[in-house]
Amino acid sequence: MGRILMKGNEAIGEAAIRAGCLNYFAYPITPQSEVAEYLSRRMPEVGGVFLQGESEVAVGYMIFGAAGCGARVFTTSSSPGISLMSEALSYISGAECPAVFVNIMRGGPGLGGILPSQADYFQATKGGGHGDYRLLVMAPAGVQEAVEMVMKAFPLAEKYRNPVMILGDGLIGQMMEPVEFPDELKSEPSNNDDWATSGMETRKSSRRNLVKSLFLDSEQLEAHNRVLKAKYDRMRREEVRYEPYNLEADYKALIVSYGTMSRVCRTAVDILKVEGFEVGMVRPQTLFPFPEKAIEEAVRRESCKVAVSIEMSMGQMVEDVERSVRGRCPVEWFGKSGGDVPTPEEVIDAVKSFVKELI
């Protein structure tokens, strides 16, 4: 099949179907609404289910219910909606159920605005809901990558029995780019007979499965949280993904940037290269687990004077960059979070000013 031109939001919906997910619950919110619009038409065509909840709180628990029954399920929303789903995210993580959540971020806090933002970095990578849980978080930088990440998210969620979040921004959702849906990324739902409450008759078992996050006994809860921690540590070992850019040059500065912002930075790196000003970049494709080692190695380069976290927020990922750099060089932040995506020129000015301060 050739490439087709699709809006990010529609491509995300189609990607879930192609990945073998036929259960979708959601509530409309800009700039994500086209996913629900698209799937309200497409799901019935392929024998799937689309149900619009009465709120994002309800949707979060519809996801929990379906996932607990062993169904492959996903939802999409935007920032304020994800806040409302965060309680359910905590419960789903605690009960170890697989599910896929897509956040097409808009500006915040509160109702904020509807334009692109990356201000939910903390919410996605550090919690949002309560308790010791982590989401596996992937951040696409274009429509094709969004498609591939959505398709990969389902088997990953099942591998870890944990929610996976795709963290995109409004531009990824609204932009049209050519896409393909790789057949090899279609996957069969994994066997969940040993934990899902899919019915004892269905799975021909005499064993009762119990899906819960309540452990009143301290030793049991301690043991449970150790199990969860072991899972998150395994993600740190096995699931880190990032894209290096211009790291073969003797760069003066290292940019760390993800999503739409990283594309702007890539253009800035290209323009600076022509000027003879070398800048390298690490683009995290997973935000949790974070590519700490790649960043630490990149700043060890003799020529590298500074690491700059460039993000559409007032400085969130910069804390993980600082953690990764381990004091080997100064760490700076540049960003905007009102909805205007910084231009390559603004990135260039910022990076140059940080390097200048150090010379």
Place this chain on the structure above:
Amino acid sequence: MQKEVMFAGFGGQGILLIGDILAHAGMEAGFEVAWIPSYGPEMRGGTAYCLVVISDRAIGSPVIRNPLHLIAMNRPSLEKFAPLVKPNGVVVINSSLISINAGRDDVDELLIPANDIAQEAGSVKAANIVALAAFVARSKIVDFDLLRECVKKHFAGREKLIPINMEALEQGRKAALGTGK
């Protein structure tokens, strides 16, 4: 080689649609393309614009301050975006609704009475197609026959609209080449 085209006008003039058609044509011609809409809190009847990027390699920043070309369908759009166009770009001005010029001597300015031409072709609603045709004919950004195919494809399923739009395309092309009226 990367080319950026800004389409701008009133909501309802079919701005996003002609951007969509050009992006399709660019993709069919084998290029990388991106179509970026304005999706701010716009009012009905307010401004609408979209940007189409066509490139022979992976597209970096989808955020572009200075587009190479501009198609302005109303006066506020021309006033807002004409100063941003790169030198030597094509600026198509819908002279049916815009009584001023781009005010630039370093761009290729093209005055096209798109609404009038569309009206004569059968419907004023096809003014966007007239402007698109004039732009493609002048800039040669994609092959004109390919554009024709993409317009046809776009209106597949609404067959009765095809003849009007084919006529709008042809008249827009002629106007750009100066062989029309």
